[in-house]
Amino acid sequence: MGEGRVIAVAGAKGGVGKTTTAINLGVSLAQTGQTVAVVELDLAMANIIDFLQFEPDRTLHDVLSGTAPTTEALYPIDDRMHVLPSGTELAGFNAINVAALAPVIRSLRPAYDFVLLDTAAGVSPETIYPLRLADEVLIVSTPRVAAIRDAKKTIELANRVNGEVMGAVFVRAGSGRAPPPERLATFLETDLVGVVPEDGTVAAAQDMSEPVCLFDPDSPAATAYQEIADSLVLTGAASEADETSDADDDTVLGMGGVADLQNAEKIVKNAADADPDGMNGATKPLDGNELSTGDPDDNGFEFVKRKGE
Ligand SMILES: Nc1ncnc2c1ncn2[C@@H]1O[C@H](COP(=O)(O)OP(=O)(O)OP(=O)(O)O)[C@@H](O)[C@H]1O
Ligand SMILES: [Mg+2]
Numbered sequence: 001m002g003e004g005r006v007i008a009v010a011g012a013k014g015g016v017g018k019t020t021t022a023i024n025l026g027v028s029l030a031q032t033g034q035t036v037a038v039v040e041l042d043l044a045m046a047n048i049i050d051f052l053q054f055e056p057d058r059t060l061h062d063v064l065s066g067t068a069p070t071t072e073a074l075y076p077i078d079d080r081m082h083v084l085p086s087g088t089e090l091a092g093f094n095a096i097n098v099a100a101l102a103p104v105i106r107s108l109r110p111a112y113d114f115v116l117l118d119t120a121a122g123v124s125p126e127t128i129y130p131l132r133l134a135d136e137v138l139i140v141s142t143p144r145v146a147a148i149r150d151a152k153k154t155i156e157l158a159n160r161v162n163g164e165v166m167g168a169v170f171v172r173a174g175s176g177r178a179p180p181p182e183r184l185a186t187f188l189e190t191d192l193v194g195v196v197p198e199d200g201t202v203a204a205a206q207d208m209s210e211p212v213c214l215f216d217p218d219s220p221a222a223t224a225y226q227e228i229a230d231s232l233v234l235t236g237a238a239s240e241a242d243e244t245s246d247a248d249d250d251t252v253l254g255m256g257g258v259a260d261l262q263n264a265e266k267i268v269k270n271a272a273d274a275d276p277d278g279m280n281g282a283t284k285p286l287d288g289n290e291l292s293t294g295d296p297d298d299n300g301f302e303f304v305k306r307k308g309e
Pocket of ligand 1: 013014015016017018019020021042119120121171172173196197198199200202203206221
């Protein structure tokens, strides 16, 4: 087995489907024969155990504070998928704890084909740091305007920390009056990796603490996650084929450490200074023109128009 791919599942807006996506991509990748670790990097608002049936004794909090080895906090969910959950208590985590993520992720890389990082909402060192630690960033958004706006910010932040954005997955697609996913991806200036339809089976599965891909593998959402997993495996095979051309990239990405974390903290501060209302997943009043694609005929997304416009 070669070195695993570390993918950060990110999107600054809360509740858009990041955790659902990380878990179900993990299950789907495992079903295609890949080994997967899903790491919950939502250190303050951990909730991955609510999606699954297990009661962890040891968590990422224990690993980061040096009281447990990583292997003791990994729980098998499926044949080839393990989950490393965060602790659910609001422990006061300081910079050194977060910086300690880098060696933890590094230690997982050779043990799995894929390491998926389920990141938190908002803009903080805790969310920016994984964008740099990961080899690739997978943006998750709903087709709603506030989520798209926050997805755009996450992409900008990933670019600022030299993160590699692989593309976007639109979750709960087909609802409301949203533009087609292709158009949303164009607006975000990124690739469209997949589309997961609005599907009541997701909530039904969650109520049973089961990933939808195990609960009902034939449901529309599960089928979509399986397709995305297949495409991730294919893109991995393709990029391995031309690896020699960009082998030097490893020297830039994934090194982690306190300096990177301090850089992330600086970026959060600058971003907050530049946009005091907008950088914490907070939603500004809707304004369609602000999201214009720049096309002369385009006045922004139609679905944000309010009554009387
Ligand atoms: N395809 C879907 N169809 C219907 N509901 C969905 C779908 N995907 C996710 N959901 C629902 O959206 C809600 C939020 O999902 P999830 O917790 O995965 O988001 P999140 O981005 O991880 O949130 P947070 O930012 O708080 O960590 C859940 O209640 C989930 O059931
Ligand atoms: Mg989440």
